[in-house]
Amino acid sequence: MSKILEIIMFKRFEHHLESNNILTTEQFGFRKGVHIENAVFSLTNNIITSLNQQQQAGGIFCDLTKAFDCINHTILLKKLHYYGIRGKCHHWFKSYLENRKQKVCISPHILEHEKSSSWETIINGVPQSSILGPLLFIIYLNDLPYGLHQGAKPIIYADDTSVLLTAKNDEELKTKINCMLDYMTGWFSANRLALNTEKTNIMKFTSCYHQNVAFQIIYKKR
DSSP: OHHHHHHHHHHHHHHHHHHTTOSOTTBOSSOTTOOHHHHHHHHHHHHHHHHHTTOEEEEEEEOBTTGGGGOBHHHHHHHHHHTTOOHHHHHHHHHHHTTOEEOOEEOTTTSSSOEEOOOEEOOBSOOTTOSSHHHHHHHHTTTGGGGSOTTOEEEEETTEEEEEEEESSHHHHHHHHHHHHHHHHHHHHHTTOOBOTTTOEEEEEOSOHHHHHHHHHHHHHO
16 A cells, blocks of 8 residues: 555656656656666767867766765755645655664574564665655755856766866866865765765866876876
8 A cells, every 4th residue: 555655646746846847957867758878868968069169078977875875854855845845745755754664684594593683763865665765866966956057067867976067278177177076065965965085086088098097197186
């Protein structure tokens, strides 16, 4: 019964988001009629267009640490209220998210007897393997593109966030990338998400492979 109710709420929620054009067009994950191929095309098309216009093109490719498990319920509920989910419907989503419990079980195939931890309340994250979880996650990231400065081109697929930047020369591109990193780091921090600096990459796109590699090394030393 819970899955049936979740499907009903999913369809109504999705219809509300699509009919009111709430979802940002830069999000390509977990959306009807949009696939990973669309994200790849958008990325490559923006890069090629910039190079054809004789501009310097660079990209920031962010990696988030356990993004789905770090969703803050209070922030998510505020965003749902902002996007028009209010009254009884908002109360339903609050009930859906809060007071969930989980425990860890170790299979008897590994140990002689099954072992399990005690039940603990989940205070962050969207429910795993749920129907509504992915849609709630992209709503959480939905306002990220709106704070980017003019000329930045974000491409988001679920929790994989990329931003393309263009400039007239290398120095201007470096300045823009550093400013964008500051903004995105601040946004992730304000929304209780952790940017994995070890797996986050910065790349300059050129027609020469050796220049591309050299630019990456320069940024990693900064």
